[in-house]
Amino acid sequence: VIWSxxxxxxxxxxxxxxxxxHEIRTVLARLEDIPEDQRIESGISSAAVMEIIRNESExxxxxxxxxxxxxxxxxxxxxxxxxxxxARDHG
Numbered sequence: 001v002i003w004s005x006x007x008x009x010x011x012x013x014x015x016x017x018x019x020x021x022h023e024i025r026t027v028l029a030r031l032e033d034i035p036e037d038q039r040i041e042s043g044i045s046s047a048a049v050m051e052i053i054r055n056e057s058e059x060x061x062x063x064x065x066x067x068x069x070x071x072x073x074x075x076x077x078x079x080x081x082x083x084x085x086x087a088r089d090h091g
Contacts (some may be wrong), residue, residue, distance in 0.1 A: 003031055003049060011049060017057045025053050 005024045012019045017025070030052045031044055064072075 002043060008049065008053065011046060012053050012057075015050060015053060017051065017053055019053065019057065023056050023060075028058055030056075 005021075005028065008024050008027050009019060012024075027049070031049065032042060034048070
C-alpha cells in the first residue's frame with residue numbers, strides 16, 4: 001500500500017484528528033524514513049500510519065504572535081501584583 005495525502009487525511013479524519021497540509025507532508029516524510037526491511041510485504045500498515053499521525057498531532061507547536069504573547073504576559077504580571085503587595089504588607 002502506498003499512502004497518499006488524501007488517504008492519510010481520511011485515516012486521520014477517522015481517528016477524529018485534524019491535520020494541516022504541513023502535518024500530512026511530515027507524516028509522508030516519516031513514512032519514507034521507515035527502512036524497507038521493516039515494511040511488511042504489502043507496504044506500511046495502517047496501524048503504523050495511525051501511530052505516526054498520533055505522534056504528529058501530539059507534538060504540535062502552538063504559535064502566537066509576539067504582540068499577543070507580550071500582552072498576555074503583561075496581564076498575568078498585573079494580576080499577580082495584588083498578591084505580591086498583599087504578601088509584602090502581611091509580612
